[in-house]
Amino acid sequence: MPTLTKLYSMEEASLHDTKDDCWVVIDGKVYDLSSYLDEHPGGDDVVLAVTGKDATDDFEDVGHSKSAIELMQNFCIGELDTSATVIPELEISSKKETNNYSWNLMELTKQYWAAPVAIVGISVVAGLVFLHKK
Template structure:
């Protein structure tokens, strides 16, 4: 009887990103490496830096041995759901609504226009006085 493989989304896997609860995704498989972090030869920070993304390239670039690859299999808890989007859907704002940040910037520009004008005016006066003394 075949065992059912648990499917996880990247969003689910990325929520496990602490030293006490650390999941990584390599080659479409999800691994719970929480119990191994203290033993990892490269340190736990190297592994923690790969949470929340596909760590396949990082794993391959590190040049792990066959023994390390076999050990990794013992931490496998499931697979990445191939039907789930890798990147969460972005909320597209309506063009009918003016952006709040641009409105704030316009307000600040209208309110503080005198400061750069004053600095430019003072610079002109100081320059004129300096040239007049020569």
């Protein structure tokens, strides 16, 4: 009887991105490495850097041994569902929000006008004094 493989979306895998709940995707397979972090020879920080992400390139760049690849199978919990394409949501700002940003910028400009004006004023006075002494 064939074993049923659990399919996970990349979105679902990305939700497991903490030290206590650490999933990574490598070569289309999903691994739960939560219980292995303390034992990982490279330290837990290298695994945590790719937690909740597709770590295939990072995994291959390191050049893991055959025994490491065999050990990985103990942590495999399923496969990545490639049928669900992930389309990132676009953030669309309204004119009202855009106007709000420009209003905030104008307010900041009004509040902090004194410093540039003082610098220009001091420069002009210093230039006049310097020219007057020549």
